[in-house]
Amino acid sequence: MNLGTIGQPEAVDIEHRFLRVSGVPFAGRSASIELLSIRGRPTG
Numbered sequence: 001m002n003l004g005t006i007g008q009p010e011a012v013d014i015e016h017r018f019l020r021v022s023g024v025p026f027a028g029r030s031a032s033i034e035l036l037s038i039r040g041r042p043t044g
Helices: 009-022 029-039
Strands: none
C-alpha cells in the first residue's frame, strides 16, 4: 500500500478522521482507497 503517494500527511489524517466518523474500522484499507477514488486523483 502506497498511501504516501498523496504526499500530504494532513490529507491522510483527514481521511482517517473521516473513516472514524463514518464508523469504518482502520482495518478496512479498501475503504480508504475507495475514498481516494471518490475524492479524485491525488495531487502529488
